[in-house]
Amino acid sequence: MQVNFYxxxxxxxxxxxxGLVDPDDKEGKKPAFVSYDKTTDKWNATVECNxxxxxxxIAVDNNIPLTVKNNGKDETASSCDAMLYTPKTVCFIELKADKKGNDWLNRGMEQLTNTISFFGKELNKYENKRAYLCNSKRPFVPSIHKIAQQQFMQKNKIVLRIKTEIEELK
Known part of the structure; x- marks a missing residue:
């Protein structure tokens, strides 16, 4: 099923x-949102826009109905939390708040990859493509994640940045 993200x-x-916020609701049903006030919302990522x-x-997870077939039945697809775009750049963003282990990294890359796949040919409209995996509990990423970033680039043809600061889009 083709979905119009716009x-x-x-x-x-x-x-x-x-800021971008992934709300900490018990059911996990609220979509990510843009916040302009650090004092009232806990930002998972900060976006420079000058x-x-x-x-x-675009809030993606818990907002856009992305489905996949599993044994002939429609199931909700795993997707990233949000997207940002300008006329020249599209940016896929997964927001995490995990402290331990590296499972958050693998889960986040899968969610980004799924969303990029659903976005499909729309990618061709953009000169610049980015993906961010932002973990507010682990803002400093060890160099061992370079291998994961290379694998993501090979699979998706998009550079993956693992950090909580999103640089100004072109």
Whole structure:
């Protein structure tokens, strides 16, 4: 089933920076959102945008109905939390808050890969493509994750950045 991601887009306010929040709800049913206030929301990632007016945000997980067939039945597909885009750049973002182990890394890369696959040919519209795996509990990533980043690049043809600061999009 083809899904139009842009039907779910919202415009980001003209600000120097904003945060992305994956709400900590017990049922895990609320989608990620943009926050402009660090004092009221706990940001999982910070986005630089330098007062630009061409940023758009899409909450993906718990918002866009992405499904896959499993034994002939439709099941909800695992997807990343959010996307940002400008006229030239698309950015896929997975937000984590895990302290222990590396399972968060593998799960996050799978969620990003699934969403990129659903986005499909729309990728060709963009000059720049990015993916971020942001773990607010582990903002500093050891160099051992370089192998995972290389594997992600080979599979998706998109550079994976593992950090909580998202640089200004082109």
């Amino acid at each position: 039907d779910y887009a919202t415009t980001v306010n003209k600000v120097k920076e904003f 007062n630009r007016t061409d940023y758009s945000f």
